[in-house]
Amino acid sequence: MAISSLEEARVQNLPSSAYYIADFITKEEEQVLLSKIAAAPKPRWKQLSHRRLQTWPSDLTKSNILLDSPLPSWLLEPVVSRLLSYPLSAADSQTHIFSDSLHGWPNHVLINEYNSGQGIMPHKDGDAYHPVVCTVSLGSSLTLGIYGKTEDETTNTEPTWRILQEPRSLLITTDMLYKDYLHGIAEITEDVDLSPTTVSNWDLLGSPEDFTKGRYERSTRTSLTYRDVIKVSRLGSKFGILGK
Numbered sequence: 511m512a513i514s515s516l517e518e519a520r521v522q523n524l525p526s527s528a529y530y531i532a533d534f535i536t537k538e539e540e541q542v543l544l545s546k547i548a549a550a551p552k553p554r555w556k557q558l559s560h561r562r563l564q565t566w567p568s569d570l571t572k573s574n575i576l577l578d579s580p581l582p583s584w585l586l587e588p589v590v591s592r593l594l595s596y597p598l599s600a601a602d603s604q605t606h607i608f609s610d611s612l613h614g615w616p617n618h619v620l621i622n623e624y625n626s627g628q629g630i631m632p633h634k635d636g637d638a639y640h641p642v643v644c645t646v647s648l649g650s651s652l653t654l655g656i657y658g659k660t661e662d663e664t665t666n667t668e669p670t671w672r673i674l675q676e677p678r679s680l681l682i683t684t685d686m687l688y689k690d691y692l693h694g695i696a697e698i699t700e701d702v703d704l705s706p707t708t709v710s711n712w713d714l715l716g717s718p719e720d721f722t723k724g725r726y727e728r729s730t731r732t733s734l735t736y737r738d739v740i741k742v743s744r745l746g747s748k749f750g751i752l753g754k
């Protein structure tokens with residue numbers, strides 16, 4: 511989707527803020543990313559009970575410190591340069607989504623692979639990161655659930671809102687949505703009850719015709735989540751911070 515500022519991609523009907531850009535990358539770029547991910551040495555994958563995970567450039571230490579190391583070029587181009595090229599608003603062409611983060615761009619990427627039926631429990635991403643997550647989806651669509659609070663301030667067990675993420679799309683979550691709400695992916699093989707009233711970003715979808723039956727059968731979906739880790743150690747390896 512060609513946009514001149516992120517404001518045009520803002521997801522309405524959600525706590526602030528989420529932005530959704532369909533066709534953020536091309537099919538060819540999606541294939542290159544999938545082949546780079548597949549080519550990573552096997553020990554790069556961490557098998558979790560309901561998904562598998564690669565962490566680039568490395569895991570954080572127990573104190574949430576990133577040992578300084580650049581992201582590989584295939585994770586930077588084209589995703590990061592394209593991401594930073596979108597102004598936040600048309601009125602200010604100099605300010606992008608990472609302008610007020612400490613390092614000014616993402617320094618960390620988690621790659622999650624979900625087979626059909628797999629997902630991730632509702633959670634918050636916490637304060638190790640600047641409160642912006644940029645997610646590029648590959649391979650399959652699925653819905654991300656956002657969990658609101660009930661009147662007695664407990665978290666709902668069912669998602670209050672759902673964001674449909676198509677392959678090649680970019681989703682940015684930030685502000686209150688990042689800090690105050692849980693997000694998760696249900697462990698189901700098919701997303702159902704999909705419609706303009708039940709999907710928050712329906713108006714921004716690239717291929718709404720794929721969902722007109724109101725259902726979508728999932729296949730393997732891979733996500734790349736880009737974040738800026740706040741604490742970075744340039745001396746980490748020298749002084750043995752790793753593992754402490």
Ligand SMILES: O=C(O)CCC(=O)C(=O)O
Pocket residue numbers: 620622630635645654693694733735
């Ligand atoms: O795969 C996704 O889109 C969500 C991943 C996620 O929730 C996380 O890494 O914290």
